[in-house]
Amino acid sequence: MCDTDSLLIIGCPFCERSGKLVYSERKFIGWDGAGIKHKKFSIYVTCPRCHSRGPLVTSDTVAGCDPNSSNPQEREVSREILAPYARKAISGWNRRVSKSSSRPFSKKVCTS
Numbered sequence: 027m028c029d030t031d032s033l034l035i036i037g038c039p040f041c042e043r044s045g046k047l048v049y050s051e052r053k054f055i056g057w058d059g060a061g062i063k064h065k066k067f068s069i070y071v072t073c074p075r076c077h078s079r080g081p082l083v084t085s086d087t088v089a090g091c092d093p094n095s096s097n098p099q100e101r102e103v104s105r106e107i108l109a110p111y112a113r114k115a116i117s118g119w120n121r122r123v124s125k126s127s128s129r130p131f132s133k134k135v136c137t138s
């Protein structure tokens with residue numbers, strides 16, 4: 027019903043700055059026969075101002091993935107592959123925020 031809800035990164039619990047999704051290379055697994063790199067990534071949401079961090083989500087091994095590539099097309103494809111993990115990291119961050127905050131959050135952006 028409300029799929030985009032889980033992709034909305036809400037504000038930092040400490041300074042209310044909006045969180046930023048970070049993809050960091052966790053582990054280099056190796057090359058396959060076709061010369062493609064296999065890696066694992068850590069994905070989390072962090073606050074650019076006070077550096078608080080949401081839960082770390084580690085991906086399964088993915089092939090030929092570079093979510094921080096300078097090539098926009100490669101970046102987009104890679105982030106699509108990692109989207110399920112990104113969603114998990116975002117919902118973890120959002121859950122933590124709403125729990126530790128004293129003020130009510132307007133979480134439901136698409137209910138009408």
Ligand SMILES: [Zn+2]
Nearest residue numbers: 038041073076
């Ligand atoms: Zn913050």
